[in-house]
Amino acid sequence: MGLELYLDLLSQPCHAVYIFAKNGIPFELRPVDLVKGQHVSKDFSQVNSLQKVPVLKEGDFILTESAAILIYLSCKYPTADHWYPSDLQTRARIHEYLGWHADCIRGTFGVPLWTQVLAPLMGAQVPEEKVARNRAAMDQALQWLEDKFLGDKAFLAGQQVTLADLMALEELMQPVALGYALFEGRPQLAAWRGRVEAFLGAELCQEAHGPILSILEQAAKKLLPVPPPAAHATMLRRIARIP
């Protein structure tokens, strides 16, 4: 058995893994539909007891966590060196970004999907003040992203595109797909986004982002499935944890 990737293209870390692998790494896509609750199924729990995507499987080696998966793929397969360069300081910058990303980007930019799409699907509502607080947290994080990480460089870790840019852009794209004008009034970040997308290629971006870009439309037309009861407890817990 070759490389298998368990992904749901609604999920930001899955986008990053998908786009990266599509750069010439052969893999079998194993779709896991989170809205249908497929991640809480028995079959998938055998693959990842944490019931989260993305997951990589290669023979009997199983790996979770997008950052670990991306690093593993870039070391194992012949991929361009710039993604995860061996230069000591550049690589340190990538890890510095990934650490901060876990604290300040990951949880925050995923919230709008919950408030606008997933919570309503479950008949739950996120209070207005939490939505406002989240918006403020996103603004603060964007400011740091621009000032501390991007600075006057072309990409987050230097003059070339790296795993850090991929992880960052994919998180930011989710609120953008939901109508948040994150790049408005931020010309530096907007130009960075343009550079990353140009590098990845419009076609691949379109393909990877298709599901998330059409999510509001699908929700409006009531085309999204209601998550099965087995998934309710974890989903409601996630909603309750929105600060």
Add this chain to the structure above:
Amino acid sequence: MGLELYLDLLSQPCRAVYIFAKKNGIPFELRPVELIRGQHLSDAFAQVNPLKKVPALRDGDFTLTESVAILLYLTRKYKVPDYWYPQDLQARALVDEYLAWQHTALRRNCLRTLWHKVMFPVFMGEPVSPQMLAATLAELDVTLQLLEDKFLQNKAFLTGPHISLADLVAITELMHPVGAGCQVFEGRPKLAAWRQRVEAAVGKDLFREAHEVILKAKDFPPADPTTKQKLMPRVLAMIQ
């Protein structure tokens, strides 16, 4: 100027960096930053890390923040035993997996436990409701179970037969609730035995030295009103 490490041993990622540097004989200048006195909010420290967090590293004119990045930088720059961050691709990937997982799991819950149980009521003089504390402890419990079932399993260490960065980052987290007076190892013989192995691998004296501050957290004198006011918004942002 050689290597400088800006640390406060009250902070769990700082303890991991400190133990790693000491254990591996990496020469460094310690630059203490006392969080409970608000020293991380000074203009001088903002020059080092504009995000005003510890740990931070300075190596000549290269400055680096984020504990995981610092640990990996030290691992690559200095000659340290391979087991900390193995060359073997799969073994290394498992260390990376743990290091990515812990941010929102163990780290979050250990930090919240310390604050809800000790730092808010004792140091800040802000009572925490029993419901809030109970919810925090329940979440910690779930995470400890995951640590045991998903990561430790029946291995000697979290990612294999040898100690790695994952174990160091995990144990320094767990000593936060221990410092808060939680018996996290009670009723968890596997985790308790693992802790003994990690302590032995690190060395008892170094382990004790690194944890002296946190084990006295309950005896910190209350914050003065000015410091409290400065720290409050940042603490709230950090532990949500």
